[in-house]
Amino acid sequence: MLKRLSLLFSLMWFPTLISAQATEVNPPNFIKTITFTSNTPESQLPIFRLGEPLRLQFDALTTNEEDFYYKIEHFNYDWTPSNLVQGEYLRGLDNQRIRNYLNSLNTLQMYSHYDLRIPNENTKGFLKSGNYMISVFDDYGELMFSRKFMIFEDVVAVSAQVKRTRDLETIEEKQIVNLTINTRDVLLNNPLETVKTMIVQNNNLKTAITDLKPQYTLGQELIYRYDQESSFWAGNEFLFFDNKDLRAATVAIQFIDLKDIYHNYLFTNENRSEQIYTYWPDINGNFLIDALDRDNVNVEADYVSVHFSLKIEELKNEDVHVYGNFNNFTPDEETKMTFNQERGVYETELLLKQGFYNYKYVTLARDGTIDESATSGNFWQTENNYKVLVYYRDLGARYDRLIGYGEASSVNIRN
Template identity: 60%
Template sequence: MSLKRLALFMLLLFSIPVMAQIAEEIAEPDFIKTITFRSNTNEGELPILKLNERLILEFDALNANEEDFYYVIEHFNYDWTPSRLMKPEFLDGFDNQRIQNYENSFNTYQIYSHYTLQIPNRQTRLKVTGNYMISIYDDYGELMFSRKFMIYQDLAQVGVAVKRSRDVRYIASKQSVDISVSSLNLRFINPDQTVKTVILQNNNLNTAIFNLKPQYTLGNSLVYKYDTESSFWGGNEYLFFENKDVRSANVGVQFIDLKEIYHSYLFTDVIRADNPYTYNPDINGNFLITALDREDVRIEADYTVVHFSLQHPEITDGDIYIYGNYNNYALNDSNKMEWNSSSGLYEKQMVLK
């Protein structure tokens, strides 16, 4: 069984708008690539950070226009419905400010501009905990993309235990998460309504489990020991490749070809559904930008056209996607593989850093 990384968060509920619309993230256009959203780590991930910790958003624009981009921040309730807080209540200063820090690529075949935004900064500081969305707009007011993040304070102690599923049908394929929540400073009054839980697997909000109710209380501790409601599919190890040297084949890369930019042709993958599980450490769907013989990978790492292929019979009742945090776990045409009847393979080309 593949034990994927899990995280749990506790939020205290103060108000709930009725029939409010749940916020959805907007995917980026084709010319924006390598969105890295993080806190104090080198890897991009759903940022979950303490109040006043640094938030970093980076991305590349491949249109070579040195465009101006602006950021807008919104606050949300635990269920991603708009909160009732006015902007001055959750933000010191101003948003809708231009991202001033950008640099152009250096010594690369693909020309791009690299943008970096850090919060807090001189214009913007967040004042309260909660769920947030940051949206990036161009100079014409058109929304380019948006990303969610969370800010918390240590008000409670959360214990988490990951176990095999208690359902014998899924004992080798699912993971069950037990939770306990306690605090020396808070009294949990009516916790079914005031305490909200979110369990994340691999920092992926698309598969999150929301709003489990405590099953019982021990003193001032809330206990959650569900059989099926807190279960995740364990899944398999993620496939991976390295193209940190775009001029030669690397791990998972069969050969390369230089055209207008470098093309990296990966080895054809095969389906693993009927094979025994094999432990192979990965980074749980994440990505990391590296480049050999480069001092600053932010502007010196090059882009390549990566050629994916999968040996799989053609299917008529579903689609196959290249899935991971590189595009925020989105499923859309930009990462959907296409059936090639000539080669008998599913194939896809993607421009990646």
């Protein structure tokens, strides 16, 4: 009887275990500047066409020339593990050492730059489209970090249009994304159940809207004209700084100091939530590594201690963080700011590789809620980038194909 109860308990819990959603793990503080690149290196959102090469790069700020290994897994559209075995989605082997690395050259901060390219001699490429996770381990099998990426097939055409919300309560603060999927004469069985969508704002998977169903069909087109369900807070333009020249102050850098490494002190930023909207071009939270008069910025760009400060009243129930794609839009202890009573500002410093960076300040509530509006506001005019992914699982299929990809910008927003 006891064995039967134990077996029943295991069966009850087994579906929960296998259906857990995958989450990304951020690296320890000695691993920096994780980037995915392909044919669109400025994106920083790893979406690749099936057959395109993948390139993952990162720096280890140690002097030991550490060994790192990578593992690749396939997932369903909702980031639960798929039913495919590795041989069905991967040509070749993973769990291999990253062999391509170089040590930094003529830098104050020493580091090793690791460069994983797929296909390579061990991992030949990918056989299936869909959601993937790449995990990097050290020599002891300890997980260092993991990152999501997506591989799509160009099966259907995806178009998107950004509009102001029709909700009068948030018409000044929100944007909505309308979708049209053209099936191109491809028969999609029962699209209400088999077609899934994901909309990503500014390359941030953590705020993505998923699983919208088509509202109606017009010929070969699946039409999505939602309001509330496909609406995003518009936010504000990202702040920026450029420190490709270590010894020159810029429009964002107030002054520079040289200690053990270079320190860049940014001008103090103001609370923009109560100011009027002002447009200036940004790269929607991304970053680009760059250094003046360097042949290979991967190993010749130096690391700089960048000092941030925000003038805002002290908050009692929320923490303030620096926020951007430089750390995968993840508030943590490193990005957390402290309040300087004498100056009346929040302050922190981050060790970042030379380049051009976008960033914002956000508040983090005790329940984990991230809010941009408290320090930046929400303005319907904000230029945001939206990416749309379309998944399809045919009747009887064992995994979700990623069959379409589209993109839109609110620079041409309509009322």
